[in-house]
Amino acid sequence: MTMYAGLDVSDKVTHICVVDGEGVLLRRDVVASDPDALAKWFKRHCPGVVRVVLETGPLSTFLYHGMTERGCPVTCICARHAKRALSARVHKSDVNDAESLAQLARTGWFKAVHMKAGATHIDRAALKIREQLVTARNAMANQLRGMLKLFGLRMGNVTTPGKRRERLDALFTQRPDLRCVFASLIESIEALDGQIARSGRLLAARAEADPVCQRLMSAPGVGPITALTFRSSIEDPGRFSRSSDAGAYAGLVPRRSQSGERDYMGHISKGGDAMLRSALYEAANSVMVRLKRRCALQDWGRKLAETKGPKRAKVAVARKLAALLHRLWQSDIDFCWD
Secondary structure (H helix, E strand, O other), rough: OOOOEEEOOOOEEEEEEEOOOOOOOEEEEEOOOHHHHHHHHHHHHHHOEEEEEEEOOOHHHHHHHHHHHOOEEEEEEEEHHHHHHOOOOOOOHHHHHHHHHHHHHHOOOOOOOOOEEEHHHHHHHHHHHHHHHHHHHHHHHHHHHHHHHHOOOOOOOOOHHHHHHHHHHHHHOOOOHHHHHHHHHHHHHHHHHHHHHHHHHHHHHHHOHHHHHHHHHHOOOOOOOHHHHHHHHHHHHHHHHOOOOOHHOOOOEEEEEEEEEEEEEEEEEEOOOOHHHHHHHHHHHEEEEEEEEOOHHHHHHHHHHHHHHHHHHHHHHHHHHHHHHHHHHHHOOOOOOO
């Protein structure tokens, strides 16, 4: 008998639903969210299962690799696409979600997600940690600026920790009574600056040790952070038959809504990897604003900015930069400036 299974994963337990080739319910159960426990359950109760489907989520990588190592034919599908099928039911429950996923496994009407290797997740964890540190530092710095304005003190244009320290010393000479009040916040910001610098050095060392990242860094505007983000997000350049698909993967292509005589092209989709999209946009900003050496990509972007505006031009440059980096990686050559 042909069997298909759906897994609705939660933090502690996983609901299992198994159906046959005609969609008839065969079995339901609840098992601990552990790859070894799930693999043993399928080996005991459904040894001939054809496909096991679970959604993307916090435990999807752990369960996918663990079950694959144990011989389970597991497939991870995009949660955004599965949401349409799951929302078709009137009542939302873990049992119903598992059954809907089992029916998706049977019909094949889903989009499988590329699951990254464990080493890639180490790089992505380091990138995410730095991103979180930068977010926390910026939030604290903005809070400091806002609270100082309550007393008529303005930080002004401060871009480095050293300049910020000098500016604060000058401001506190006007109001010495505020120094002890803001001391804890300032010390926290300085501690985060140190951790961000330490994280940046770690990521730069990892990028320098990777030959693919070194090749990507030969492109204009691409530094260690962008190169490592692109490397860990794409992982395998063979996933895309065309280099232009790399920009679409990062959500940098316009949305399209077409029906009958209506055909509307909207803003970018913002689908896919948000961290990759942000890194490519920052690299495009460097190409457009900070790059000293001229290149064809910069000239094209600045010409586009005259008619479409700087933001749209940077998005377009980011999309072309994604295609460029994919081509450099796939062809195994460095960027040629001339």
